[in-house]
Amino acid sequence: ILNVEQSPQSLHVQEGDSTNFTCSFPSSNFYALHWYRWETAKSPEALFVMTLNGDEKKKGRISATLNTKEGYSYLYIKGSQPEDSATYLCALNTGNQFYFGTGTSLTVIP
């Protein structure tokens, strides 16, 4: 069992604020790091799959970075909007196995 930790557990920000979350994972057995967005009453949806140390990926106002040597990834949201309210999950992929963190719950206040 590998421990994937996400912080903070929850976050409230004002509309327009930028924010970021952290995902920490054991750097041994690393194959890939996944980020998912999970809205209430829906299923998790993939944001990014990151494999290389130093990787940076961007999708609109959301971006992510990866440091496999120290075992962490950051997810950034620029200019948060109410529709960004969701739980953001990261998952360590060690090949065929996946280990999910408990998520960061983001609420964007209009």
Next chain:
Amino acid sequence: NAGVTQTPKFRVLKTGQSMTLLCAQDMNHEYMYWYRQDPGMGLRLIHYSVGEGTTAKGEVPDGYNVSRLKKQNFLLGLESAAPSQTSVYFCASSSGSGSEQYFGPGTRLTVT
């Protein structure tokens, strides 16, 4: 494209009863997964399959069995349900081991 579907959406079982959860995907994905989601915990992998006819154990396989007789379907079985198996079960599929996963809508199971 329906994506990933799960049947049923809800179920209540009594301790000791058995049931099968069905996951179906229409994306021709090789990999399929079963997870459980419990309060305060991340999604935990129960079993997975890397192709038709193959299955493997995940992090929490005890009390569950799976089968992948057809590429598009992945079945999760509970032979003798226990209250500890009360959970929300999610199925997912992907095209490869490092590829993004596509999740189904979930099945809420209560064991009394």
